[in-house]
Amino acid sequence: MSEPTAGDFTKTPGWLDWYAKPSKPRFKLPPGAVDAHCHVFGPGDQFPFAPERKYTPCDASKAQLFALRDHLGFDKNVIVQATCHGADNRALVDALRHANGKARGVATVRPSVTDAELQDMHAAGVRGVRFNFVKRLVDFTPRDELMEIAARIAPLGWHVVIYFEAADLPELWDFFTALPTTVVVDHMGRPDVSKPVDGPEFELFVTFMHEHKNVWSKVSCPERLSVTGSKALDGERNAYQDVVPFARRIVETFPDRVLWGTDWPHPNLKDHMPDDGLLVDFIPRIATTPGLQRKLLVNNPMRLYWPATHLVKIV
């Protein structure tokens, strides 16, 4: 893979670039595996970052993403609109259009989006919208605007991806449970993994999934959630031990409603940038049988993003 660059923009101070020479995972991904959470950034000189962004990343192009996909052994990608591009989905849609059918997307839209724009995005491979509630990443959007968007995209068979911090789940509960679509939670709702896996905070997340069968979870981002490590670097294939019980609990309790993604190019990491090959070796520690691995990596993402017809409603 080529090295990251900064395009025409100045990166946020302290920005960590994605890992340029990832190792080969020891874990052999099942045929047809989907990296169901990753991003493209720019390149900034072609697809400028949004004025309202909260960070300026290094470039991470579609070609670099597809090279990583092939290197790690994934078959497909789900590319999620990153907040540094705001509601300008051009970089995302361009990546989808050049993926030979091997990528789907999750966009960010405003209520002013037209039906024609939604149809164009659908034709390119967009299958969901992302609502972000992480305060360091986005400005506040009124709930009724988001609900309006959800009502517009539901007839397309799209779903809603939500990103929030565990401490905010109680306040957001009524909004989330009123959404009319399949709802996919990013990174397990960002649990504080220094708290017990059976403590009240994570228990609330498990209850959320138990009571609402339309809620799915990505069991991704151990590199972001880990407090005590160890890091997926220098050949460490047993990284992020403190996250394993959380992700494993969700995979084993809800095997048909979980997804996994690399989160490449890993925006806003402060401590270290993982070797993506070693990150893939996290998977068999949270999905411990071939059956669970196939569901997590193939069956579930295929059901959500490549169903036989886009009008099939997935619950």
Ligand SMILES: O=C(O)c1cc(C(=O)O)oc(=O)c1
């Ligand atoms: O935690 C983050 O900083 C983060 C940011 C973004 C984004 O900017 O879209 O996406 C993610 O999945 C995670």
